[in-house]
Amino acid sequence: MKPPAPYLPAATPALSQADQEALTDLYVRGTPANTLRAYERDLRYVTAWKAARFGSALDWPESAPIALSFILDHARDLNDAPETDVARETAELLIAQGLRKSLSCPAPSTLDRRIASWLAFHRMKNLTSPFDAPQVKQARAKARRAAARSPAPKSTHPITRDILELLLATCRGSRRDCRDRALLMLSWASGGRRRSEITGLMREDVSLKEFDKSGVVWLSLLETKTTQKGETPRLVLKGRAAQALVHWIEIGGIEDGPLFRPVSKADRVLKRRLSPDAIYQIVKHRLEQAGLPEDFASPHGLRSGFLTQAALDGAPIQAAMRLSLHRSLAQAQKYYDDVDIAENPATDLLG
Structure with a gap:
């Protein structure tokens, strides 16, 4: 033992x-x-x-x-x-x-x-x-x-919707492209998932029962940084994100086991799960493909980008937190505060 x-x-x-x-x-x-x-x-x-x-x-x-x-x-x-x-x-x-x-x-x-x-x-x-x-x-x-100092952001820039679209445009027709498109869209649209949450997803955690009827996919996370096993609420994917995930499941032949897996150079889907570091490499690669510096953002940029975009679009913070699963309102509020201060009319007093 x-x-x-x-x-x-x-x-x-x-x-x-x-x-x-x-x-x-x-x-x-x-x-x-x-x-x-x-x-x-x-x-x-x-x-x-x-x-x-x-x-x-x-x-x-x-x-x-x-x-x-x-x-x-x-x-x-x-x-x-x-x-x-x-x-x-x-x-x-x-x-x-x-x-x-x-x-x-x-x-x-x-x-x-x-x-x-x-x-x-x-x-x-x-x-x-x-x-x-x-x-x-x-x-x-x-x-x-x-030693007090302002906390350094986990990602240099948030991956807001416009940046995400640039990354998705680099995903074309291979199985690897299908996987990356589904991974990026799920990570962002489901509330900004952490790397460990993405790599921990299994095929049985994805319910497609309502997809043909309403275009909705349900996700069940075993646990997150802020929730325990059995306490994590189900999350939902709609529209393009749901379609991209279903396409990956079909193209990758994912019937059971890990949802996201490595793809060989011969474009063959392997059986083992992706590592958290692989997601870092995927984001880095897609940034380069999109003509952005490889250090422009990290995988956490998908999480901060989701909340930043929610603030930009005027979504209530409580609604965004139901997907991001932030436990602290103060922590989630930081992303909204950054948007609010930039749009504050008092910042234009000098003209």
Whole structure:
């Protein structure tokens, strides 16, 4: 049997072997796959940091001084630090291992995420967290304020309808083109789906029962970043997006299994599912084909573009959120605010 990941519950003498295995299985099944992957990345980073900084493995529970050192090491720009600075030496080792990009101060969100994962590891093991110590708590709050910056957009530009049309115009007649057209239109028109949601779609998640009668296709997502298994509402595709998806299902011979799959150079549809990185490559390729810079937008531009277009077209934000499945009104409102401020007549007072 594969040994449990280090962040999973530690063996407890009070539990039988069967109960321990059941608890571990419960954590795995009850945690989204993307979250598990994030936990593993963060644990790998934190483990490497402590080994480089202190020459020792993680302790469970970890001590407050170690937690404080982690915050201090990531709360300043190390480019100007002396070469003998221990935090800089540690960062350079992490860069050499491919775990850190530069000596610059990490984004507050990155530090928060790694600390949140570390906190989660302690909760899973039923241990007291070192980040609850008053001094550590205060240092974390000060570090967040000191490094505060405007959050960088996940996509340089939103892929609004006009940009999407340029991408779709590059999809002509091959099976690969049919797949990309359906993937782009579904991703955008169903509310701006995330990469993991697209690659996780199965043929059985698509209902065509109403397509011949009303041109409507229903989608069932297993789960999303903001919804749990069994709680995600069905989504709908209409018009061109529905037609493009049905065409891909027919041309690709998708009777069961993954909905979106790789297509070989010989234009043969393979059986395995697309990876999230493949969607990044598809968007990049279509941008190039459309004559736009490859870094013009990322796959998240489909999500931000859907909400931006909804704002431009005057769609109520509540209606857009029913498709995008944003949990936070404030987060979705940002896209509407960008449109509102640009159209605000007070911006034209100088003429």
